[in-house]
Amino acid sequence: xxxxxxxxxxxxxxxxxxxxxxxxxxxxxxxxxxxxxxxxxxxxxxxxxxxxxxxxxxxxxxxxxxxxxxxxxxxxxxxxxxxxxxxxxxxxxxxxxxxxxxxxxxxxx
Amino acid sequence: xxxxxxxxxxxxxxxxxxxxxxxxxxxxxxxxxxxxxxxxxxxxxxxxxxxxxxxxxxxxxxxxxxxxxxxxxxxxxxxxxxxxxxxxxxxxxxxxxxxxxxxxxxxxx
DNA sequence: TGGTTCATTCGATGATCGACGAACATCGAA
DNA sequence: TTCGATGTTCGTCGATCATCGAATGAACCA
Numbered sequence: 001x002x003x004x005x006x007x008x009x010x011x012x013x014x015x016x017x018x019x020x021x022x023x024x025x026x027x028x029x030x031x032x033x034x035x036x037x038x039x040x041x042x043x044x045x046x047x048x049x050x051x052x053x054x055x056x057x058x059x060x061x062x063x064x065x066x067x068x069x070x071x072x073x074x075x076x077x078x079x080x081x082x083x084x085x086x087x088x089x090x091x092x093x094x095x096x097x098x099x100x101x102x103x104x105x106x107x108x109x
Numbered sequence: 110x111x112x113x114x115x116x117x118x119x120x121x122x123x124x125x126x127x128x129x130x131x132x133x134x135x136x137x138x139x140x141x142x143x144x145x146x147x148x149x150x151x152x153x154x155x156x157x158x159x160x161x162x163x164x165x166x167x168x169x170x171x172x173x174x175x176x177x178x179x180x181x182x183x184x185x186x187x188x189x190x191x192x193x194x195x196x197x198x199x200x201x202x203x204x205x206x207x208x209x210x211x212x213x214x215x216x217x218x
Numbered sequence: 219t220g221g222t223t224c225a226t227t228c229g230a231t232g233a234t235c236g237a238c239g240a241a242c243a244t245c246g247a248a
Numbered sequence: 249t250t251c252g253a254t255g256t257t258c259g260t261c262g263a264t265c266a267t268c269g270a271a272t273g274a275a276c277c278a
Contacts, residue, residue, distance in 0.1 A: 020142070020211070020214045020215070021137055021138070021139055021142060024133050024136050024137035024211070025137040027133050027137075028130055028133035028134040028136075028137045029130070030130055033129070033130060094215075095210075095214045095215075096210075096213065096214075097206070097210045097213070098210055098211070098214060101204075101205075101206045101207055101210040102129070102133070102207070104205065104206070105129045105204045105205075105207060106129070106203075106204075
């Protein structure tokens, strides 16, 4: 058990331990899909604070944790700040073409 | 409202009305993924009764309904029998490469 | 006309999920 | 050391989901 509030989350599992269902589940939610598309558009990392969505901070943190656990996203800390980016290389190694194909699919409506 | 037990389900939405989240949600469940893989291996339709999984009939019917609504699968009736097949052509038209890419990803474990 | 098989629907149950506010840990700055 | 900013975790709520057994209806057969 990890002490409360102490870990700063940030577990980045090796993709060999991630299965397809986990990735699809992570992507199969509108808010998380928005986040992934946003990161893909930036083609780089984005500051946590700049991920502006109409949800509470705690909810955003929750979604990012799910994306992290699915190997889709990674966090990097710099001082008190946090930057988020896609793990597109790693992901493509484990599930070739998956992220690219999904992102190539037409936007929700 | 459809009268009880009378419709035989079988709604096959045009894929233009299906969005990506719906398809990913349909695929992001182990039992449904097994069904889709099973159908893909057969490369043709499979009799309902031959979809042997350790779940109740009603549960299988439920999963097939979700796959139908997501445009992933279609049903065909012949007498009292029912045959299930992938809508891979239609699906590929709407979400190019998606099904193929997902099926190309390694099996669960 | 019943009886059988087949698939769907109903209704209930327990589990999971997304959402929020509050509390908390961490780090840099005052 | 105290303070403010930044993300995470906790606890909780309501909604959705997977599952089952039972009831229902549809098509065929005897």
